Amino acid sequence: MYASCTSAWRNLVYACDSESYAARLGGSNPLALTPNMEILYEDNDILAINKPAGLVVHPVPQLAGYGTGPDGKSVSEWFVNKYPEAKDVGEKMGEVERPGIVHRIDRETSGILLLAKTKEGHKVLKEQFQNREIEKVYHLFVYGNITENYGTIKLPITRSKKDFRKRTARPAFAQGFGAAKEARTDFAVLKRTEDKSATLVEAKPRTGRTHQIRVHFQAIHHAILGDKLYAPKKPQLLDFERLALHARQIKFRDVSGVEHTVSAKYPKDFQKAIDMLH
Secondary structure (H helix, E strand, O other): OOOOOOOOOOOOOOOOOOOOOOOOHHHOOHHHHHHHOOEEEEOOOEEEEEEOOOOOOOOOOHHHOOOOOHHHOOHHHHHHHHOHHHOOOOOOEOOEOOOOEOOOOOOOOEEEEEEEOOHHHHHHHHHHHHOOOOEEEEEEEEEOOOOOOEEEEEOOEEEOOOOOOOEEEOOOOOOOOOOOEOOEEEEEEEEEOOOOOEEEEEEEEOOOOOOHHHHHHHHOOOOEOOOOOOOOOOOOOOOOOOOOEEEEEEEEEOOOOOEEEEEOOOOHHHHHHHHOOO
């Protein structure tokens, strides 16, 4: 199943011919890979890369508790070095420049990230994200046995009152949790470990809330393996030394309106975990 990159949803077709370089986080420095960042798709306006785990998308104010990657590196830094003519493409976050950035994935998440090389490319992608027209597919390992083969998690998400870094998912009728925003994640189980300690899942976030997949699965008592923020007391399983979340596929339209489906192979740690299921 996994070698042919088939999906739980038959209408998804994975592009499996791209070379993957993403390495197991514990075995190499992701920053060493940035000069040869794997490019999955590129035209005059839009770029899709396979971000290695451990590399932050862009620097944000230190007061927000994040900062940049090790040595101050980030995807945005790699982008402006490779495409200096695109340094003014994008929108600021406060005083922080974010060249090329249209959306984000977490530092420890590996996989596909779209970037804009031109202002037209940025505009087209931004509109698709705002209108929820871009389809994203993630693969993840969660703790425990999800008994349902398919499901939908519909829980509004708001900021945690206890930890500013975190988000909280609660039923819509719950009181005292601030202004929660609607959030929906569809999922399908791909594989379960024999001892039922972990489940491999394919997830489609239908909304784009911060930490949405992490928060939703934590809310149904199946936190993602290696999630030090939402499951800090959980044991290490399947040799993961980082968040077991991979941005597997994305579907978008270019500036001419042509639809593209781009996929990223698993990094070594993810593929190793899958092989351990057989």
